[in-house]
Amino acid sequence: MTTLSLTDIQAISERHPDVFASSWRKRLTGWAVGAGFVAYLAFAWWFFAVGAVMAGGNWGIAGTYLADWVSYEIRPQVAFKDGHLEVSYPRFSSYRPDRHPDWLDITQPAGATIAGNKAPADRVVAYIGGTTQIDIAAQRVVVSHGGQTLDVTIVPRQSISVAGALPIWATQKAPGEKILADFGFAGGLQIDEEDVKIRHRFFGWENFFFDANSPFWGMSTSEVVSLMTSDQRLDPKMSNAALAWDNIVNNSEWQHGDVWLKLMQTIVMAFVGTLFASVLAFPLAFLAARNITQNRLVNQVTKRFFDFLRSVDMLIWALFFTRAFGPGPIAGISAIFFTDTGTFGKLYSEALENIDDKQREGMRSVGASPASVQRYGVVPQVLPVLISQSLYFWESNTRSATIIGAVGAGGIGLKLWEAMRTNSDWENVAYMVLLILIVVFVFDNISTALRQRLIGGKASH
Template sequence: MTNMNTAQMEAIAARHPELMQRSLWQRFRVPVLLAACILYFMFAWWYFAVAKVVGTANWGIAGNYLADWVSYEIRPDIEIQPDGAMKIVYPRFDPIGPNPNPEWLDAKRETVMRSVEVPSSVSGGSSTANTGFSFMAPAPGTQQPQAQVAQPPAQIQTRSEEIVTEAHIRMGSSREITVLPGRVEMTRETEKTTLILDRAAGTVKPQGQLPSWAEQRLDGGRVIAYFGVNGWVEIGAERVRIRKRFLGWANFVFDTNSAFFGRSPGEVIGLIYDGERLDPKQSNFSLAVNDILYNPSWQHLDVWTKLLQTVVMAFIGTLFAMFVAFPLSFFAARNIFRNRAANQVAKRLFDFLRSVDMLIWALFFTRAFGPGPLAGISAIFLTDTGTLGKLYSEALENIDEKQREGVRSVGAPPAVVQRYGVVPQVMPVFLSQALYFWESNTRSATIIGAVGAGGIGLKLWEAMRTNSDWENVAYMVLLILMVVFVFDGISNALRSRLIGGGR
């Protein structure tokens, strides 16, 4: 065919003008589609009140949560007694170990005489009167006699005690807190605020307006002040809670209870290879491994075990689903099993199994079998049986009939026809899809584990519910990501070999 010149094209356009005119839709479809998208996004912005949500969101709290993933907190509490004496208390399992004395907290202490209530001991008295108490049940129709000796009142003792009169906390550069018995002063950069503590009335009253980095939800209630990545503080009339944040994961290797706690890596290696035994019953190497695996703060062994449980749960559930979906898909394929009733029953079964979400199946089986991996395996098995069955049947309905006819033409029985005429065509696709679902179910098993179906999902949910162990949440999320990345690479490599014919 020769190319037409301009004159020939103009002649054709003159004879058939309708061919050269574009329809109204062809001329305006781009602006119409663009306007429709803009209108849809405007409607969604209004319907979901995005502007209000963004405007009222507390981004400071969101930033604190994110910071908690990659940091840990030292949490001293400053308790204020009725007589104005103060005491600094640390949690039992504080990250800095026993006898904490951080350099960022300065406390002025004094030794004073204080009157303290001491409960009296009944056993120390000289009274031998019957109290009427008996471990035997009273006889029917009788009443248990009342105690005849009342508990003596508490005694007041005056003794010498060391108290804290002032505490100064450095939360970072130009960010400080000073705690006095009846007053708290806070500074953040150039802003300063003072809070008056009335322990008798149980109120906290700010002097003036609170800055943007502090909030008080109820009049006279507690005040929470945020110091960015450095932490936050909660001020009440009887207690000041300090939350000082540090980058990193505290005690990730050795907990405060370990004999290796606080030692440098060189000291630990030296003790393991050539040091005197810290525990006469076992070697230092065995002690170090035991302390790492059974670290009470991080629970490494339990986390790794639950992660392996999640992987096995996803693998077994997918494997069973593949074995069941494979034969059922032949009944659902119209070109393989020419029985319309059987086709419809198989397809509706697949629709039912996959229409119920995996999470719903997990809730059902958790009630049936109790919490554990069996519920998770059953949920993955049923959901994937429906999805894989549908995909397999559609692959069977799109096979090349020539190969099957070739096998049938040599007089092969029906089973042999399917074995050599159908299975070789669809098996790479079947295996590729099963591998993809195994990779996907590794992630899904984490979600269903949160509702009690076993695996690391349940442990992840437990850490999130505490609302304070976000570094443990980050640790488990990273482990899950690593496993997903590894399985994704393995799955992609195997699928490439299957689809590429083994190359």
């Protein structure tokens, strides 16, 4: 192998200037394209104010939302009353005045009785994360965390004052205003002149199987299994196993039964909408294909009809049919049906226009009728491809049905949107998203396997 020196290369370039000039032009073109791409990215960054948006983003809230996907909070509230305290919980909490979490130590006055949803107390001590202690008395709150102490004096419904400087984990906008303390993932609290709101976070999903109204609530897995196999019934009307299943399905916090029903609606919406679109688009595609139907007017009218159906986004069709039929799966099925009819019509007609005419000519040569020519000379060529396309869109529409459900077209999308709007049920959002991912994964694999089988079967012939 001979290595050229720099002098040899220069001599060659002088003898063939056109070749080397072309090479330089290609290099300059490449650099110009790269510079243009970088300039476009810089313009997009400026035009959409990406830097300002990222700088102004509330990343703390985003982190809280993500944490809520994999955890839950218990939120006791301790109110200051005249000479005593009152402990209560949010409306849908699993805890009640007669049922407190084990990390909350409550000292009740002698002879105290529970009135309504509030429990009277002389003193409340909360232990968070093993290193944080919140000691609440009638007019004083002492918080110990990370080797620092926050000492707050309370005059109920009048004033709040802090002894000394605030620790680094506590904030107060102005003297006399509420105090916020952040203990990281473990939780936090808010102190004002009326009450103390405590947040304690735990990994996992609280009451996923049994809510606080179930007789199985708080039991270990072994205890639940033992009761399910026991002959001694908790409810005379049904076995313990049937009762456990009923409690899971009708869980008031997770609403498993309703979620599963809405998920099934989404699957049915995608299947029925795709099926109806395929059935209608198939014969119409023969009218749109120029090599099948020779009438140009019919071709153009059919193709423009397909353009109209698919030019309107599925979400817009869903809004339209929701107004027409009201919220529910009928609106979702109609939206998928309309959009996919236009898409399938275009894809099917293009597949028909690219068939091999030799098979049709062979059918005609033996005197077959026009219908037989299409049935045996055209359909066998395109059917595997058409079914493959329909299967792909069926899998894709399973995802789309979730989106259109959020605008009232039924299915799990609507329930997902309702959970997101509350801003407090993000663990329910994560649960539904996980179910959707599982369904999409399963149907994607089924669709892929069927498409490969169809394409492979076509290739083998």
